Amino acid sequence: xxxxxxxxxxxxxxxxxxxxxxxxxxxxxxxxxxxxxxxxxxxxxxxxxxxxxxxxxxxxxxxxxxxxxxxxxxxxxxxxxxxxxxxxxxxxxxxxxxxxxx
Amino acid sequence: xxxxxxxxxxxxxxxxxxxxxxxxxxxxxxxxxxxxxxxxxxxxxxxxxxxxxxxxxxxxxxxxxxxxxxxxxxxxxxxxxxxxxxxxxxxxxxxxxxxxxxxxxxxxxxxxxxxxxxxxxxxxxxxxxxxxxxxxxxxxxxxx
Numbered sequence: 001x002x003x004x005x006x007x008x009x010x011x012x013x014x015x016x017x018x019x020x021x022x023x024x025x026x027x028x029x030x031x032x033x034x035x036x037x038x039x040x041x042x043x044x045x046x047x048x049x050x051x052x053x054x055x056x057x058x059x060x061x062x063x064x065x066x067x068x069x070x071x072x073x074x075x076x077x078x079x080x081x082x083x084x085x086x087x088x089x090x091x092x093x094x095x096x097x098x099x100x101x102x
Numbered sequence: 103x104x105x106x107x108x109x110x111x112x113x114x115x116x117x118x119x120x121x122x123x124x125x126x127x128x129x130x131x132x133x134x135x136x137x138x139x140x141x142x143x144x145x146x147x148x149x150x151x152x153x154x155x156x157x158x159x160x161x162x163x164x165x166x167x168x169x170x171x172x173x174x175x176x177x178x179x180x181x182x183x184x185x186x187x188x189x190x191x192x193x194x195x196x197x198x199x200x201x202x203x204x205x206x207x208x209x210x211x212x213x214x215x216x217x218x219x220x221x222x223x224x225x226x227x228x229x230x231x232x233x234x235x236x237x238x239x240x241x242x243x244x245x246x
Contacts, residue, residue, distance in 0.1 A: 022115040087144075
C-alpha cells in the first residue's frame with residue numbers, strides 16, 4: 001500500500017494505491033491517523049482510484065477513520081471508488097454514513 | 103466436476119492476495135464476468151482473513167484452500183485447524199465481532215453471503231472451521 005497526500009484548500013486529499021486487506025490494514029490505519037493528527041484540515045478526501053481491491057477489513061479501516069475524524073469535528077469523503085470496492089462499501093452499509101464525492 | 107485444486111498455505115496475511123488471485127485464476131476457464139471474479143476474490147479474502155484473525159488469532163497454522171469447478175459453478179472451501187467458532191449463528195450476524203477494539207467490522211460473513219450464492223460453515227471448538235461457498239456463473243445473486 002502506497003499513500004500520497006496533498007493539502008488542497010481546506011481539505012487533505014489522500015491517495016491510496018494497492019490492495020487494502022488484512023496484510024496492510026494496521027499500517028494503513030497508522031499512516032492515516034498520523035496524517036489526521038499532524039495536519040490541519042476540515043475534511044479528508046480519500047481518493048481510492050489506485051485501490052483495485054478492498055475487503056471488509058479494509059472497509060473497517062475507512063470506517064474507523066470516519067469515526068476518528070467525526071470526533072474531531074472533521075469530515076471524510078470518498079472519491080474514485082471502483083466497482084469492487086463500491087460493492088463492499090454498499091454491502092457493509094458504509095454509504096449510510098460516509099459520502100461519496102464525484 | 104471438470105477440475106479441482108487444493109493448496110495449503112501458512113496462516114499469514116500476506117497470503118491473502120495470493121489465495122484470492124489463485125482461486126480467481128482457477129475459475130477463468132468458465133469465462134466469468136469481472137464482477138463474478140471480484141465477488142469470488144472478495145469472499146475468499148474474507149474467509150482467509152477469518153482463518154488468520156479468528157481461527158488462529160495470529161498464531162501459526164495451515165490454511166487449506168480447495169476448489170472444485172463445475173460446468174456452471176465453482177465450490178470453494180477454506181479450512182483452518184484453529185480454535186473454532188463458538189456460535190456460528192451469532193458469528194454470521196451483521197456487525198457481530200469478537201474483536202471490536204481492532205476496528206473489526208463484523209461484516210465478513212455478510213460479505214461472503216452477499217457475494218456468493220451458497221455458504222455453509224462447519225466448526226468445532228478446538229478443532230477448526232471449514233467455510234464452503236458456491237458461486238454460480240451467469241446468475242444474478244439473490245441477495246444483492
